Each structure stands twice: as C-alpha cells, then as structure tokens.
Amino acid sequence: MTALVQYDVEGPLARITLDSPHNRNALSRQLVTELLAALERAGDDDGVRVVQLGATGSVFCSGADLSEASSVPMEEGARGIVEVQRRILALPKPVVTRLQGAVRAGGTGIVAASDVVVAAERATFALTEVKLGLAPAVISLTVLPRMTSRAAALTCLGGEVFDAHAARDYGLVTTVVPTDELDAAVAAQVASLATGAPQGLRETKALLTRDLLAGIDQHAETVIAQSARLFGSPEAREAMAAFLSRAKG
Template sequence: MTTSLVHLSVSGGIATVTLDSPHNRNALSRQLLAELGSSLTAAEQDPAVRVVLLRSSGRVFCSGADLSEAREGSTSDGPRAIVAVQRQIATLPKPVVVELAGPVRAGGLGLIGAADVVIAAESVTFALTEVRLGLAPSAISVSLLPRLAPRAAADIFLSGRTFGAAEAADIGLVTRAVPDGELPATVVSTLADLVKGSPQGLAETKRLLTADLVTRIDRDGEEAAERSAALFASPEAQQAMQAFLSRNKSA
C-alpha cells in the first residue's frame, strides 16, 4: 500500500494542504507533485473553500527536486510537473497562503514564488543550490523572476548561498518574516482576513494580481522545463548529483 505524501483537510472555509514526505525532506518527487496537484484541484472544486493553506510536516518545508529520481533519466516530465504546479497555484481562483516553519531549498522555492501570501518564521533559511550541482533554477525561474528585483535574483541564483527569512522578505520572496513563536498566530490572523472575502471578489482580485505571472509561465514554462531536463541529464550534473547523494548516505 502506497503511503500518501500530501494530506488535505477542510475546515472553516480553509483547505489545509500538508506536505508529508519526511524520508526525503518533502522533495518534489513524482508522487508528491501528483498528490499536491490533486489536493489543489480538490480545494478549487470545493465550494466551501475560500482559502488554501500550504504547509509541511516535519522540520523541512521542501528540499527541492528529488535528486534520486532525477538521476534515473533525462525526460522533462519532472521539470514540466514543477512548472505545472506553479501554474496551478498561480491560477487557482482562491488565495494560496504558505506557512514556512522550516528550510526551503532549490525547487521548493518555486512553490513560494507561485503563492499569493508567504509567512515565514525568522529561523527559516533559503538557498538556490542548483548552481553548485551543474544545474540552474530553470523550471522555478518562471515564478521567481517576477517576484525578485534583478540584482537580488542574480545574487541568490549565482551564489547558491543560504539566506534568512528577513532577507527573503526584503527582496520580495516572502510576504512577512515573524518571530518563530508568532508564526501560528500570524498565519491564523492572515487566514481569518482572507476568508472574509467573497468567492468572486477573491477570484477576480487574484486574477488581477497574477496576470503577469501567469503570462510568463505560459510563455516560458515549456522551454524552462526542457532546459532543466537537459541540465539534469548532463554529465556534469549527473556526476555532481551522484556525489551529493553519496555524501548524504554516508552522513
């Protein structure tokens, strides 16, 4: 029996979608992406839902692409699925709020870029580590680049350095960074404000806010997915990913 990696619950007009794949730190595996897409579709189709909350179990929000799967082949299915889920979040006619209580790496930042409101605990860290593995954040660039000033994007894309929640808020990656102990209350307050909106008001206002983002995803998404797949299949990246996975196994 396959264990579910994403859980959906609905209460008080809020659909809570929880990433729960602790064995690989919520990496964006084929199964997790498929279940995340299904949960978002269910939330969209439920007339009782006004707002979607995306969160994670465990200590890590998302560790990025599943490198074990990426080592298996050169198809663009994985990157294409990452592009698709970003588009689904951006076009969902209900606000998507992300609660960040743990680190986010690489591909996981695409979920952040596509969301409408992101509340992060001050202890949360971020890093776009692709450049250190012979890769580039191609598939997630479609949602990240519209959120970031060009200089900020160049800094974090090229360096691969780790940065904190306060800086993430300063550069537009997250909405607010709050003390760790205040995260739950801040998320509850944010959701309480959003559920007061009418379905039509929320949908049409979100459409205005995400129009440019969706246009970019539709224009560049397929090319970004294909470029990402080509990089994952390259000898340099394959060697770097194998070394990374070997280090993690021995750690």
C-alpha cells in the same frame, strides 16, 4: 502506498500539507501528483475560500527529488514542477504558505507562486542549483518576477543560504515572525482573507497573477527543455551523485 500530501478542510480553509519528511519533502513524482490533486480539490470546493499550504518536519521543501533523476524522465519531472506553480497561481482562491523551516532550490518555486507567505524567523532559503551544474530553470517562471533583479543575481549565481528577513527584502516572503508565533500569524492572515467574497477573491487574484501566468504559458516549454538538458548532462549527474553520496553518509 503512504500518502505524501495531507488534505483537510476546516470551515472556509483547506489545508494542504507536504508530509514526506523522510526526504525533506522533496518534489518526487508521487508528491507532485498528490499536490496537484489536492490543489484541484480545493479549487473545486465552493465552500473553500482560502488555501493554506504547509509542511511537516524541519524542512518545507528541499526541491527536486534527486534520487529520481535516473528513473523519472527529465522532462516529466520539470513539467510537474511547472504545473504545480501554474496551478497555485491559477487557483481561484488565495494561497497562504506557512514556512516553518528550510526552503531549497525547486521548493522556492512553490513559495514564489503563493499569494501570501508567512515565514518563521528560523526559515532559511537557498537556490542551490548552480552548485550542481544546474540552473533554476523551471522555477525562474515565478521566482524571477517576485525578486528584485539584484537579489536574483546574488542568490541564483551564488547558491548560498540566506535568512527569512533577506527573503522578505528580496520579495519572496510577505511577513517574517518569531518561530513560536508562526501558527498564530498564519491563522490571523487566513481569517482576514476568508472575509473576502468569493467573487472578489477570484477576480482580484486573476488580476494579480495574470502576468505570471502569461509568462509561464510563454516560456514553460523553453525552461522545461533547459532543465531536462542540464539534469541529463554529465557534469550535473556527477555532482548529483556526489551530493546523494554525502547525504547518505
């Protein structure tokens, strides 16, 4: 089986790369399983101080893998995405996400869970669930606390595409840079964070993520059930089938 997540270490940096460009790095069962394992590996490595999360291809992450909606139990898929967000937040090391391209739907939860997000100007975002009869249920655990309430209402109810500068203004992105400067900007950010002492990084991150983790622990089961119910509804199934048909065409 071809790996969908790549892992490598260079000095104090662990790079975790989503590598499933054939389906726009969708959050399939395999990709989620491998991503969780990579995050755990980075967390357990005492030599790693900073984790860089990125992706290959033109899309960072397209969200849930809709092609698995009929084969993977609804709750299992939702629970996996919740666990990815929780593990990023609970990791005792800062996570810097490199956004080279589009982020859609569930992929936004990964972005929101990250500590620092550096986006290329060409990156775009959309919370498209509403278009499919769904709601951004499981990713609401990280997305809503990061965004202003007005921005959340606009993007979640509208489901329209917005650019990287808007994502920064809304609270989803830390820094936006010209596309050809992305790698240099990410490297500079990683190098700066890597100067922190391990204990200082661990304890400071725990302070920063405390409320987000508490929210996940309090509301996870509710949004998992909501997500499963919506994905299994006739309205959503019809909309997803139509979407997949258009994508194949």
